[in-house]
Amino acid sequence: MTMQTIGRPTRAEAIVETPAQTLTGGRGLLQHEPLIFELGGWEKTGVDLPEPDLDASDLGDLVRTAPVGLPGLSEPETLRHYVRLSQQNHAIDLAIYPLGSCTMKHNPRLNEKLARLPGFADLHPLQPQSTVQGALGVMDALAHWLKTLTGMPAVALSPKAGAHGELCGLLAIRAAHEARGDARKRVLVPTSAHGTNPATAAFVGYAVEEIAQTACGRVDLTDLAAKLGGDVAAVMLTNPNTCGLFERDMIEIAAMTHAAGAYLYCDGANFNAIVGKVRPADLGVDAMHINLHKTFSTPHGGGGPGAGPVVLSEALAAYAPTPWVIHGLDGFTIVDHAPEGSASFGRLSAFHGQMGMYVRALAYMMSHGADGLAQVAEDAVLNANYVKARLGQVMTAPFAGYCMHEALFDDRWLDGTGVATLDFAKALIDEGFHPMTMYFPLVVHGAMLIEPTETEPKAEIDRFCDAVLALATAAKAGDAERFRGAPFHAPLRRLDETQAARKPKLRWRPGDASRVAAE
Amino acid sequence: MHFTKDHEWVEVADGVATIGVTAYAAEQLGDVVFVELPQVGKTVKVGDNLAVVESVKAASDVYAPVGGEVVAVNDQLTDTPEMVNAEPESGGWFAKLKLSDPGAVEALMDRDAYEAFLRTL
């Protein structure tokens, strides 16, 4: 035979163990990436622009003389910089993203494609209305879907995110009270509410009072009755609530609220659990925002943009903000300025709202249809209950019974292990998962809130549950070290938030030494 | 030194009360990252907001345990808020108040009473 003596070892065990630290700080596919300010130069650019054909200018000393201080990168360097950064992020396309209350579901790429059609993306908000009839048609169609799904007679499309929607709803409520000369002072909010609810109520000039919760995780009607009164402007509830439970007494709560002359605002962040199954109008809701970036899957983009259209009851419809779209005999018209005598509370932002999100959300709705949207709610609830059933074998749930779209656990089951909720979550990162929502809602000690959404396959949910259960076993077996320092395998270890807050460093400044070499 | 159920301490000398948060409170807050102090010259009543103390994860109001006029604040806390953790009941004081009612402090707990109160929590 001929002897091949040149070659490389092909069995893993033949390769020696690698040292723990690399020489450069790079780790396999992960590069430690400097800031653009440490990479670029003041002359570098990634664009080729023609020379300006400037005859003269009368700007005089309005012209900038000092440099801006911006680094530039060539195109290949730009691509590489941001692709390297991207690799340090978790994403829904990588694995389950079980953040409770956030509805991190699949983002269809069809919707991205459609939103980028020049007929939508390359439209100016103020170009002649005769040239944007298709765009107004999208707004009209989206409004129709939202009104039909909620059973509400009116919708304000322009709010730019959930909290902006809350603002819109409460501004309409305040305008309705003011129109009657009825200045009211208080807004009632459950302790379990999202922080945006009390923040919005305060922003709109109301004092916030908390409503107590019953032992089964729902609004305490006795406490509500005691706090309702002639100076209450609104009750703000989330339904299903942030404990993942349906407020069974919603219809009665609405009746009590209305009897006190107040309005019922519903935070629609959790609409995913009931879309196509329950219409908020049938629960007595007066106003509800819909996070298009949750229920209707417009991508969360690392923190936005979102969109938060608000559906309004007959009682509040007249107070909706400008602009709005009307459908006349010769097509659509957008009304930018409220006509004389209108009760509209005014304008929320400069233009018409998040058109790019409208297209995506409408494409998502049309893809599912009436049948598919009901299936969305059913599968979202099924997946959450499956998580609750599987993890409930080890973890403790503060509230018994079925949940809606998210499963809530507390930290009683960790008692005596020396592992806190935060440590447990960080250990999940080491196992390749994004943690669940932690320490929210505030009414549950060491809360862990898990929302799988309907777009998770059973196999992925099982993989997640297996990991959580394996960690739980480790925690109970006294392997606290695995948790306390976690994560060990993420791009970075735990970050010093105290230092960040004590000595805030919020921007790069000239003269900042690169600390990349410090590794 | 006197104490309140809101975990503040008061030490009176010559009609001026020095106010801070207790060692227990400092421990519960975690790493203090910022303290918002009142303006010198401001007059406060018992229970008014006197200061705000922030950790990474929470912001807590510090209420005036006694009434009076703010005559001094601990400017050191602006740059070194960690003093609240290091020396809560001495160098980490917040403000000095010229008491409107010098006798009011007697209504507060003494150290034994405060420590007994802590055991009930």
Added chain:
Amino acid sequence: MRYLPLTKDDRSAMLAVIGAPDIDALFTDVPQSARLSGPVDLPPHMGEIEVERALSALAAKNRSGAHGPFFCGAGAYRHHVPSSVDHLIQRSEFLTSYTPYQPEIAQGTLQALFEFQSQVAALTGMEVANASMYDGSTAAAEGVMMAHRITRRPKAILSGGLHPQYAEAIATLAHVAGVEVVRQPAAIDGEAEVLGALDGETSCVVVQTPNVFGTASDLTAIAEAAHAAGALLIVVVTEAVSFGLLKSPGEMGADIVAAEGQSIGNALNFGGPYVGLFATRERFIRQAPGRLCGETVDAEGRRGFVLTLSTREQHIRRDKATSNICTNSGLCALAFTIHMTMLGEAGLRQLAAINHAQARKLANAVAAIPGVEVLTPRFFNEIAVRLPLPAAEVLEALAALGIIAGVPVSRLAPDAGLDDVLLLAATELTTDADIAALTKELAGVLS
């Protein structure tokens, strides 16, 4: 249903684990009277082909900017965005990630935000910037609220050059916050008028440059007067490319800058999503709205970034938060940062110079048409012109000829008495041929 992975068998197996007889049992807490008995009255599900066909048909009913000469501005500008920008923001790890609350696995988003904040601070000439607002108008409204918190004074003065729809967005919030808004009458070059309204009750003056009529102004004297009166100067900028040519608001003494960042990295999108830039002085940072990203180190001493100073925000401070904002414009901010990185100092300055040059050509060309008067005395890339006919009518006539000839002031402010004034913007996408076509057809319509 292509987005729903569960099979019939999965569902049965999962129900068995749960111990529920059927799906309906899971909805047991929903009152029977509120449950729908069947599907809502909307069409059934559609495949990708059908959805694409339906929405493409709607898109085709619109006249996009690329279709012909196009001169709209007034707060939203049509610029070229390098192809790489859109490719990068569609990386799954940017597009499909959440707000970076777990910094160990979100450094990509966080470092990009830190770069964004650094760029915005440099562009505006301010000490610090936040991680973005919804858009320029909501940034301006939040700026007014912030000035009210800082000064504890009740009055905000809005210059007559402020975009009317920004003024409306400010007025909406101010009304419920108990802030009195003094709106000065529309003025093409009247920024100094705010000085006359300044008094000891004034929390802030809000001035835009270049203003809605395109006029650029030096605001140094206004800043000095405002500060002397104990008020803050809020500078609004709706065309971010102007930072590349004009003196920064920081250099002129601004206390808060609220700007629209759409021009960099973001398409027109019929009004949104856009990206609000918000910058201020370091000493005001604890009164600022929105998220902030800060530098720190990890347990091994490596540099990293986190969201910081969160005690200002709604999820911690609740009813005492500086703002109710939560979701902002993260991905639009990323697009801004990537585009700005590709431009760099040199590219931005050149881009700004081209915009200015094209606007000068535009101004010279239309000024030569009999009956047309250019009203803007000093402009960057946008001008206001007076026509001998109502601007909205002229605009419709030109639209019928394939030219989108700008924005009539009557669209923004029907009561301003400026129905004969048209706003025209030029950018690097405006060609000499576009200007020639506009000039020819405008002259024709007017004659």
